[in-house]
Structure formats: structure tokens, C-alpha cells
Amino acid sequence: MLPERLTRLVHLFARLPGVGEKTAARFVLFLVAAGPETSTALGEALVALRDAVRPCDRCGHVAEVGADGHAVCAICADPKRDARLMCVVGRVQDLVAIERSGAMRGRYFVLGRLLSPLEGVGPDELPLARLRERIAADGVEEVVVATPPSVDGEATALLLARELARAGLRVSRIASGVPHGGDLEFADPITLGRALEGRKGLG
Amino acid sequence: MLPERLTRLVHLFARLPGVGEKTAARFVLFLVAAGPETSTALGEALVALRDAVRPCDRCGHVAEVGADGHAVCAICADPKRDARLMCVVGRVQDLVAIERSGAMRGRYFVLGRLLSPLEGVGPDELPLARLRERIAADGVEEVVVATPPSVDGEATALLLARELARAGLRVSRIASGVPHGGDLEFADPITLGRALEGRKGLG
Missing domain, CATH: 3.40.1360.10 (Dna Topoisomerase Vi A Subunit; Chain: A, domain 2)
Incomplete structure (x- = not known):
């Protein structure tokens, strides 16, 4: 029913928690109808995660990776805690x-x-x-x-x-x-x- | 609570139909925990949509853009219809x-x-x-x-x-x-x- 490229995208969305194939297909059709700006913004933000965010080295909360390659979240970095x-x-x-x-x-x-x-x-x-x-x-x-x-x-x-x-x-x-x-x-x-x-x- | 970069990503996910801020945050935390492979695959597939898929020029169904710049879906292209x-x-x-x-x-x-x-x-x-x-x-x-x-x-x-x-x-x-x-x-x-x-x- 959908081009191969979109079927693949549906499968990727369906990996998200609580998202089945039907919801994933709704997301994909929404994005095609919304035009390239919305999907590109979301796509670029996701690709940018790769080297920028990972679990905090200390506590496991999400953290931005610093210039030194370490990831320390805002809570672990806060000396007032x-x-x-x-x-x-x-x-x-x-x-x-x-x-x-x-x-x-x-x-x-x-x-x-x-x-x-x-x-x-x-x-x-x-x-x-x-x-x-x-x-x-x-x-x-x-x-x-x-x-x-x-x-x-x-x-x-x-x-x-x-x-x-x-x-x-x-x-x-x-x-x-x-x-x-x-x-x-x-x-x-x-x-x-x-x-x-x-x-x-x-x- | 979340790094700025992730808050932005939450807002982008929340544009999807039926997705509120809470569900979007769940998606983002899942992706961080799942590691970069999952988010990058989804991100690249979304970015790749840009010039590859748009509504069919004839009927409005989703269609892949051909080498000639036209988008005609599989149904409109099917002479047996x-x-x-x-x-x-x-x-x-x-x-x-x-x-x-x-x-x-x-x-x-x-x-x-x-x-x-x-x-x-x-x-x-x-x-x-x-x-x-x-x-x-x-x-x-x-x-x-x-x-x-x-x-x-x-x-x-x-x-x-x-x-x-x-x-x-x-x-x-x-x-x-x-x-x-x-x-x-x-x-x-x-x-x-x-x-x-x-x-x-x-x-």
C-alpha cells in the first residue's frame, strides 16, 4: 500500500514504546502530508543525538556529552546537591x-x-x-x-x-x-x- | 529536567498526531536508553524523505519522486486500473x-x-x-x-x-x-x- 521507503519508516517508528504498526503508519502519513520541513527537522534532531546525548556516566540520567567526551547530567554536576x-x-x-x-x-x-x-x-x-x-x-x-x-x-x-x-x-x-x-x-x-x-x- | 536538545526533540515528536508532551518524552528517553543506532536509523530515514516522497501529483496518495521530478503513486501508474x-x-x-x-x-x-x-x-x-x-x-x-x-x-x-x-x-x-x-x-x-x-x- 505504501512505497518501500515509507514501509521501512513505519517499522522504525513502531520500535518506539507503545507505538504499533497502525500508529506508526499514521505518523508517517502525517509527515508526508505535512511536507518535508517537519520530517526533516525531526530527522536532523534525531541524527544529532548520536554523539551529543547519552546516559550520564555517573547516575544513568540523560546527559549531554561534554567537550572532554564525558557525559555528566545537570544533577550530578550540581554541587548544591x-x-x-x-x-x-x-x-x-x-x-x-x-x-x-x-x-x-x-x-x-x-x-x-x-x-x-x-x-x-x-x-x-x-x-x-x-x-x-x-x-x-x-x-x-x-x-x-x-x-x-x-x-x-x-x-x-x-x-x-x-x-x-x-x-x-x-x-x-x-x-x-x-x-x-x-x-x-x-x-x-x-x-x-x-x-x-x-x-x-x-x- | 532534560537537556535543551532533548526538550526540543520532545516538542518535535509532540507534533505527531495523538502524541502529547508526555508520550513524546517517553519516546525521547527510550531512544537515549536504546543507544544511538535506533535514533540515527529513524533520523536518517526521516531526513531521506525530503526529496524522495511527496503526495502523488495526480491523486494525493503518497508517492516516490521519480528521476524526472514527478511523483506518481503506484495506483495512478497502474494501467490495469x-x-x-x-x-x-x-x-x-x-x-x-x-x-x-x-x-x-x-x-x-x-x-x-x-x-x-x-x-x-x-x-x-x-x-x-x-x-x-x-x-x-x-x-x-x-x-x-x-x-x-x-x-x-x-x-x-x-x-x-x-x-x-x-x-x-x-x-x-x-x-x-x-x-x-x-x-x-x-x-x-x-x-x-x-x-x-x-x-x-x-x-
Whole structure:
């Protein structure tokens, strides 16, 4: 139905997360109809990524590559951040969400993946050696584990707690409960159970 | 939260249909994590579109630009197509869907937009002159209007029927009714009304 060149482009778009062949075809047809300016701007920006951006050498957040060939993100480069506090997250998206909250004054470490027995991701697939190295280099004293409150996220948190507490670090886990503005009526039983377990004294 | 270069890329992705800033950011973070190969392949394919693909000079379907600078799609270039029969559609996506059905043996004409009084799209914004030209050049005798069964699609169909019937052409409209495999119980009243109006004698 489409010229070979466009079919190839559809396949490339379909590699993006959450994009199937149909959505990818919509993107491609939109770009052809929009004229060459839009597709060229997007294409050039993507090609320019090659040597300019990669995961931060220290924490795994996205970072621009400097003239010296190193990539250090804005957070790791910020001397006002508390180096003794580290927040471990699964994905860069989670880091960005936490940064937006403004509640984290330390630095981060992005695991890139979570323990997942079902998908065959074991402890050896997690960057634990790099994490320990980072903790030693920065003089970290406290680690907040901010993996998601899912089965894989909890399993990862337990593994990290065991590994890091052994090294004499204070390890904590972000709270899980009913979200701000959430309706108790529609909260699932596990969330409600956690909200009750995690209750705090008032006054 | 992201380097300037990535924020710009997020904005470019967010121009795609159905993609908001959040989805665009997910694409960008995925691409950084996936490494330069994926983003470069997509980027180069997009840049290569510039002089290689544009709407078909005849029908508006997507077409590769030939060595002579003309763009004629595979359907318009196919001599086995019945030049006397033309199917008018709103968008290339609709053309592709009809082609997939295998039920159209004529050629196409892509309007690119529909009449939309609410959005201020009047008859002057439709490529009616180009359509008439195309009809004359191909010796078209019958036009099937395959705009969608929406308010805008119906308005466009009525306009085309009036304009083209005046020129002595046979004009028809695709049938509207309960879709194949559809459940009468869940069909909306307008669809059911159309299915009844459009009933055909059996045997």
C-alpha cells in the first residue's frame, strides 16, 4: 500500500514504546502530508543525538556529552546537591517525576531495569557493582529506594535493601498508599492495605 | 529536567498526531536508553524523505519522486486500473483501508480535508478545481464518494454530489450501516437508522 521507503519508516517508528504498526503508519502519513520541513527537522534532531546525548556516566540520567567526551547530567554536576543522599529509581522517567516533585535534594541512580523473575531478569542483570562504586565515590550515607510499588519493583527494593544495609548504609523505601486526591472508594485492596500498614501518628 | 536538545526533540515528536508532551518524552528517553543506532536509523530515514516522497501529483496518495521530478503513486501508474471509476476519500489512511479491502478497481482522489463549518473549512478550501481537472484528464465517468459517515464527511459528500452531478457524472456514496461482525445491541441509533434506510431486497 505504501512505497518501500515509507514501509521501512513505519517499522522504525513502531520500535518506539507503545507505538504499533497502525500508529506508526499514521505518523508517517502525517509527515508526508505535512511536507518535508517537519520530517526533516525531526530527522536532523534525531541524527544529532548520536554523539551529543547519552546516559550520564555517573547516575544513568540523560546527559549531554561534554567537550572532554564525558557525559555528566545537570544533577550530578550540581554541587548544591546533597551527595550523602541517593535515590535509586528504575527508569529515567521516574527520576524526572521525582525531580518535578522538588522533594529530593540528593542525587540519583538509574537502574535501567528491575528484577523480574517472570521475565528472567535476575540480580546479575542489575548494575549493582556500578551502584556500589557510585555510593563509595560519592560518600553516600542514605539510600532511598524509589522503584515502583509493583511486584518487580518490590522485589528489586528488597534485594537493594539487603545488599546495601550489609554495607552499613541507611536504606529506606518510598511510601505506598492512597494517592493525593485519590478516592478511597476506587482504590484497590492492596493500595488500601498499604495505606493502613503505613499509617502515621497524628499530632 | 532534560537537556535543551532533548526538550526540543520532545516538542518535535509532540507534533505527531495523538502524541502529547508526555508520550513524546517517553519516546525521547527510550531512544537515549536504546543507544544511538535506533535514533540515527529513524533520523536518517526521516531526513531521506525530503526529496524522495511527496503526495502523488495526480491523486494525493503518497508517492516516490521519480528521476524526472514527478511523483506518481503506484495506483495512478497502474494501467490495469479502471480510469473511468474514481473513489474520492478524505485522507490517505482511508485510501489505504479501501485498498486493503480489494473492492476498488478504479483510481482515487484524496481531498486532504473535509468541509467543516464548525472549524471554518468552506468549499473554497477543498481542492475542487484539481478534482475536476483530474476527472477530465482521466475520462472519469463514475465517482464513488468515500468520505467518512460523520457530519463533516456527509456535508462533503453532499457538496461533491451536487458539484459532480452537474458535470454529468454518476456519483454514488459508500453504504453506511452495521459493520460486519458488529452487534446490533451495541450499534448507535444513527447507524441502525442508516442500516434500515439502506436495506436491500433479498432473493
